[in-house]
């Protein structure tokens with residue numbers, strides 16, 4: 001066991017880490033919630049993954065510097081919207097800095113009130129199971145309260161080597 005309290009130096013650059021991680025193809029989601037002023041906020045995320053079936057748990061992470069961190073830490077309920085190949089424009093929109101990402105976007109409230117984007121292949125409505133700082137991100141584990149599949153037969157939007165694609 002290392003006895004030093006100093007952080008071990010990695011033998012790779014951040015660029016090499018990003019490139020290696022980029023070899024792992026993922027789906028693409030928009031994670032969204034209501035804000036205290038009655039609006040909505042959300043962002044594009046590919047850190048989403050499954051954790052547990054019983055209880056039903058999922059995981060995702062948010063950059064500690066993201067403007068939406070406080071909104072997600074404080075919310076009682078949020079949605080995870082799984083995008084289809086037809087929704088690349090939404091993925092780009094929710095990854096860009098702009099005033100109101102929801103302006104002109106079709107959505108409806110879920111059973112718990114979180115915004116559900118129209119046209120997604122699946123959605124999950126969650127409450128917090130745990131919120132844990134993890135390096136330069138915060139790790140959210142969500143307990144799934146409600147879910148649905150709407151355009152489940154459509155090809156999915158993928159993200160691989162820094163580019164969008166589809167299955």
Ligand SMILES: Cc1cc2nc3c(=O)[nH]c(=O)nc-3n(C[C@H](O)[C@H](O)[C@H](O)COP(=O)(O)O)c2cc1C
Pocket residue numbers: 028042043044045046047048060061062063065066067068091094095096097098159
């Ligand atoms: C395909 C894709 C996946 C992303 N996944 C994540 C993610 O899982 N976590 C994260 O913090 N940012 C992720 N981002 C970046 C955020 O979408 C973006 O930085 C965020 O919307 C900025 O939020 P802010 O402007 O409110 O600070 C991703 C971006 C793209 C294009």
